[in-house]
Amino acid sequence: MAAPDSATGRCFKHPLIHPLAPRRAVADDHPALVVRNATLHNLKGVSARVPLARLTVVTGVSGSGKSTFARDVLHASLAAAAPVGCAALDGREQIGRLLEVDQTPIGKTPRSCPATYIGFWDAIRKLFAETTEAKMRGWTASRFSFNTGAGRCPVCEGQGQITIEMNFLPDVKMPCEACGGARFNPETLTVQWKGKSVAEVLNMAVEDAVDFFAAHPSIAHPLRLLQDVGLGYLTLGQPSPTLSGGEAQRIKLVSELAKVRGRAGESATGPGRPLPPEKHTLYVLDEPTVGLHMADVEKLIHVLHRLADAGHTVLVIEHDLDLMAEADWIIDLGPEGGDGGGEIVAEGPPEAVVQVARSHTGRILGEFMAARRAS
Numbered sequence: 001m002a003a004p005d006s007a008t009g010r011c012f013k014h015p016l017i018h019p020l021a022p023r024r025a026v027a028d029d030h031p032a033l034v035v036r037n038a039t040l041h042n043l044k045g046v047s048a049r050v051p052l053a054r055l056t057v058v059t060g061v062s063g064s065g066k067s068t069f070a071r072d073v074l075h076a077s078l079a080a081a082a083p084v085g086c087a088a089l090d091g092r093e094q095i096g097r098l099l100e101v102d103q104t105p106i107g108k109t110p111r112s113c114p115a116t117y118i119g120f121w122d123a124i125r126k127l128f129a130e131t132t133e134a135k136m137r138g139w140t141a142s143r144f145s146f147n148t149g150a151g152r153c154p155v156c157e158g159q160g161q162i163t164i165e166m167n168f169l170p171d172v173k174m175p176c177e178a179c180g181g182a183r184f185n186p187e188t189l190t191v192q193w194k195g196k197s198v199a200e201v202l203n204m205a206v207e208d209a210v211d212f213f214a215a216h217p218s219i220a221h222p223l224r225l226l227q228d229v230g231l232g233y234l235t236l237g238q239p240s241p242t243l244s245g246g247e248a249q250r251i252k253l254v255s256e257l258a259k260v261r262g263r264a265g266e267s268a269t270g271p272g273r274p275l276p277p278e279k280h281t282l283y284v285l286d287e288p289t290v291g292l293h294m295a296d297v298e299k300l301i302h303v304l305h306r307l308a309d310a311g312h313t314v315l316v317i318e319h320d321l322d323l324m325a326e327a328d329w330i331i332d333l334g335p336e337g338g339d340g341g342g343e344i345v346a347e348g349p350p351e352a353v354v355q356v357a358r359s360h361t362g363r364i365l366g367e368f369m370a371a372r373r374a375s
């Protein structure tokens, strides 16, 4: 039974049937990033605003200019601190940080894993160092690192596997025979916290670890976020190179959410208000729902809402109707692809976009939202 999210009041049990919540309003004078006269690739003098602290979705048929607008113009102009592919970009002083959350791997070495990437592995190592057993041996938290130090398996150097280089063939990875994949040497593994060794903790699934570390918020909080985005089945130590693109993307979002202090409703500026520039992040995501199951799309939407509630600006390029219907603001490009596109066809909240007759997005989204209301 899915309870309404305490911070936002949204219920995610039937996202495909019921609208999740009233939208965050975008008044005419709402603070925004404004792109003026973008002409890169097929864009035909596009001017559009991206409201701050809101969830904006860029829509349009394939080749209409979505990635060009969001990444090659807006993102590039912010990154370069100068207009790229457009005449001007207003409002960039309101953004402290720019982050493109894509599906590229989160780490190339097998030593990287969810626990180290998000960062709660350090807190777990400290718990092991605080055990009587560790103190008696004079071991600090560094003993429980598999990246460096005396605690890790010397044969595989903490990777749990060894790479065999083959002539003329791709490298082959084999489980390390010395540690059996445990990553640590036998002495280190004698230390237990709540009956488990560090290696056993690394092999725990996120959903089990949430309860196991319940008394330690700095560990349990990010674990709960991982569970919230549908990654409860991953183990804490799953090597990063083995994660799928969608999994890697959601882990990146979790590491962002873990930085959002307190609950949105408790922030000094209130939910959905832009943060002061130094704390304000613009997140850019190009088709984050690709490859996700419907239930995971719902979880992704939840994460995006939480970032916007916390005062950040979220810009998503999407074809997924569930996500479009959740937008506070839509920028619809088109009407067609290539030379037949590159114009703003509609701009506004979904309710306004569905009124625009020549917008393909408007027509399909209108039917989708009507079906959702009727059921």
Ligand SMILES: Nc1ncnc2c1ncn2[C@@H]1O[C@H](COP(=O)(O)OP(=O)(O)OP(=O)(O)O)[C@@H](O)[C@H]1O
Binding pocket: 041, 042, 060, 061, 062, 063, 064, 065, 066, 067, 068, 069, 337, 338, 339
């Ligand atoms: N580097 C480039 N040089 C020239 N033309 C480009 C370049 N990148 C994209 N285009 C063209 O600009 C148009 C818009 O491309 P864009 O990638 O922005 O589309 P899109 O809306 O993101 O499509 P999709 O949904 O397929 O990702 C297309 O006609 C494309 O062929």
Ligand SMILES: [Mg+2]
Binding pocket: 066, 067, 068, 286, 317
């Ligand atoms: Mg694209």
Ligand SMILES: [Zn+2]
Binding pocket: 153, 154, 155, 156, 157, 158, 159, 160, 161, 176, 177, 178, 179, 180, 181, 182, 183, 184
């Ligand atoms: Zn080993």
